[in-house]
Amino acid sequence: MRPEIAVLDIQGQYRVYTEFYRADAAAKTIVLVNGSMATTASFAQTVKSLYPQFNVVLYDQPYAGRSKIHNRHEQMLTKEVEGQILLELLDHFAAEHVLSFSWGGAATLVALAQRPHRVEKAVISSFSPVINAPMRDYLERGVDYLSNLDRDRVGHLVNSTIGKHLP
Incomplete structure (x- = not known):
């Protein structure tokens, strides 16, 4: 179970490190959205639980983890920008599901408010509005x-x- 690793250009402004765990038997793709202070490494056990039933996408926000070195950090990202990044990742990976943790729920809710046509199900966990x-x-x-x-x-x-x- 080795991921396909890529650093994607988002909106011509951000570079986002991604890990794509492709499973031949999977019919659906799920994107996992980190909470505050979390990175792709935080999802090691979660990936094991979801794979191979799903193709699994992990990513680091531009200011965190393996994305950090690819970005200039001139200003803090807003939840709206984080939502736009998520929308582009959902589209890029043709994901039908999204699962967010903790404060990743804010960006997920912003993205879902745009009603992405492909998303069928979403789980917002451990988030208070x-x-x-x-x-x-x-x-x-x-x-x-x-x-x-x-x-x-x-x-x-x-x-x-x-x-x-x-x-």
Whole structure:
């Protein structure tokens, strides 16, 4: 089970690292959408569960994982841009299914709002459409620390908030 690896040009602005696990017996293709701080490597066990029933597509956002080295990081991506990237990947791989995790749900919902004609089913897992006060505080502080390149504060923020709940 070796993936076909490619770095795709998206909108002439972004280069996106992809892994395509093609299965001869699969009738459908599924794209997995990462949550925050996750990369294609995060899906190792998920791929094993879905393959060979599905062709499986993994990708790294332009700012993460193996996509990072192929992009200039001049500004943060919006969920709308992430949604457009997902739409192009769904089209490129002719995917009928999409499965998102955590904050990958925001980009997935933006993409699905465009009603991509090929998508038959989608699963949005572990995503809350409501941003409460603690989450807003986390996001605002995170953006501030990241824009100031303050890695120590970013690390402390993650560890003292969502990190308390991670194994």
